[in-house]
Amino acid sequence: MTMSEPVATSREAVHARRADLLDRLCELFLAEGFAHFTLNELAARLRCSKSTLYNLAGSKEQLAVRVVNHYFKCATASIEHRVSEMTDVRARMHAYLQAASEALAPASRRFIEDMAANPATRATYEANARAAAEHIRSDVKEGVRDGVFREVDAALVGEMVGLTITAIQRGEIGERTGLSDSEAFAALSHFLVDGLATRSEHSARRRTGDPDTAEDP
Template sequence: MTVADDGALTRRQAELLDQLEELFLAEGFVGFTLEDLAVRLHCSKSTLYALAGSKEQLAHRVIRHFFRKATTAVEAQTVTESDPARRVTAYLSAVARALAPAGAAFHRDLDAFGPGRETYERNTALAADRVRELIADGVAQGRFREVHPALVADTVTTLMLRIGRGETARATGLDDATAYRELAALLLHGITV
């Protein structure tokens, strides 16, 4: 059976992928069978098999789809800012908004699912690289004090991973979106001239 890539999806397949994303973000994905998903989405299991060859492959595909969409949305919300401080704030705020629909069950399942955890960690590392670039740009423009952008980005990555694993929520009681806003405020107060 051939599995379509995201560029070659039919309109119905694209809708199903979005519906699966919404469902997984709200309720997690480990507890579902393909039969459960077919019933919830009012489609056949063969329709789901056209998206992926197994439940695990489907979960991984939906996770990649979510992070691809989130990355695009975050960059779109950041690109219009020219001020370095506002750009960093816009970036981290956009990350918070993109992750806000992801509930505790999704994060728990993501952490327990190796391919999903790897996708999350890879996207978090890319986000930290982007933060490093934004900070380096601000330092070069004289808007941020001289800091070591890679160290700051590594610190941001560590907290982003803790937020994604639910550790920050357990330690502080903050939801993910609030934790990202607080991270942006802390970061900017620490590096702004």
């Protein structure tokens, strides 16, 4: 055994402990929010020392930013993995928004409100909404190119989707419509895929019995 092996093992152990602590903080923040916690309270809830928390971030605000970044990084990786092998742009768009809905499902309203009230964390989730809008814009362009979506301005559609996702994340859609976040994402998915489909695509999918485009009675 070389001298570098114990050092590498020690570093891996430290990294694993920090990753576990981030996961536990993320779970706590999603369930209860974060603005009302002090570092002492967080240390007590997680049964760790304040110095352990300071190893993650130098202040409570920096800790909140790191945890929120961790949440979105993990959610984005999961969503991208879920759709990475999908070649049908309509199915991919449905799956992307469904996965986004599921990733947001554990987030309590208090977490959303705390995230929106803090400029640093708000910037993180607004950046996430812009990334989602860019993903949808790319899918729309592909769908138009492949002839399954009618000719539309993909940039405009992406921008509208980004604004809608932000409104869902802030709780504005739920307050105005009574829909849960999950229901709002599902409705957005159907609105996009069905609304953008060409007439010939609608007809073809009806012939195959696709329920997503079945006509209202």
